[in-house]
């Protein structure tokens with residue numbers, strides 16, 4: 001059964017499907033998952049240089065375009081510039097690496113993956129380290145704080161001018177960091193991709209993005225459910241399960257629906273055929289304001305880590 005997914009209009013006129021497939025981090029099996037997702041009507045696929053799976057994603061997308069006669073314009077492929085390519089002279093190089101792996105003529109949306117720059121050592125050293133780079137006992141990598149991420153962004157704008165990227169945006173940027181981009185850019189970011197689930201309070205940042213016509217894409221939208229530890233709480237909570245029962249939906253579907261009603265685009269990852277279909281089947285019911293309030297109650301403040309701390313956390317979790 002295929003699902004009808006609405007689109008949202010970006011501030012540059014392009015449309016983005018309001019639901020996508022996350023692909024971090026498996027490489028094995030990801031080509032099959034993406035193909036199955038396209039069969040289930042997913043048209044928005046999220047990847048990144050950092051994920052190391054762009055070849056498999058590109059293979060799946062090109063195969064399905066051919067097999068199903070889908071227009072390339074109807075697919076929406078997202079990739080991200082990793083932090084080792086932030087030096088303005090390296091931005092096009094980083095982008096072309098992704099483009100070549102995807103084997104596509106253009107990327108629909110290209111994001112700065114993280115607002116922190118790392119030293120470039122080689123294309124494959126994603127967490128480069130040296131003595132100066134030690135920032136804690138357990139995590140060591142070389143931060144390049146001499147690179148201004150606004151300059152990185154300006155180099156991203158050139159990719160749009162060259163036609164190899166249709167839209168540009170950011171990921172993991174807070175209000176202050178987006179404000180700097182808005183003050184210095186020529187092409188506004190269309191998207192900020194951030195961690196957002198019923199368990200993570202991003203209300204202020206989402207409000208800010210809305211005010212500036214920037215679409216929020218919600219990563220880790222299910223909080224990576226774990227059956228053993230029964231986390232996150234909103235997936236296993238009786239009140240959420242009861243809301244789901246009312247609509248014949250699972251708590252995961254209720255959570256994803258909640259995010260769309262908050263105005264965000266969820267990009268859950270799954271490698272299970274059933275759950276790929278389950279996750280996208282959320283556009284045939286609507287949560288009431290009272291049910292939205294039930295979900296709101298799981299929100300915990302996670303806001304405003306300073307950049308390096310957030311990156312440190314990211315490097316150990318992702």
Ligand SMILES: NC(=O)c1ccc[n+]([C@@H]2O[C@H](COP(=O)([O-])OP(=O)(O)OC[C@H]3O[C@@H](n4cnc5c(N)ncnc54)[C@H](OP(=O)(O)O)[C@@H]3O)[C@@H](O)[C@H]2O)c1
Nearest residue numbers: 022023024171219220221222223224252268269270271275
């Ligand atoms: N921009 C960034 O910095 C950033 C950071 C993190 C993630 N992302 C993107 O966001 C995507 C999603 O985030 P995520 O992968 O971290 O977390 P997630 O989507 O919240 O969770 C993925 C996990 O949930 C399970 N799952 C999927 N659907 C389910 C369902 N209906 N019921 C129960 N379990 C379900 C999956 O297992 P099965 O495969 O077994 O279904 C998988 O283990 C990533 O894949 C990536 O594309 C971006």
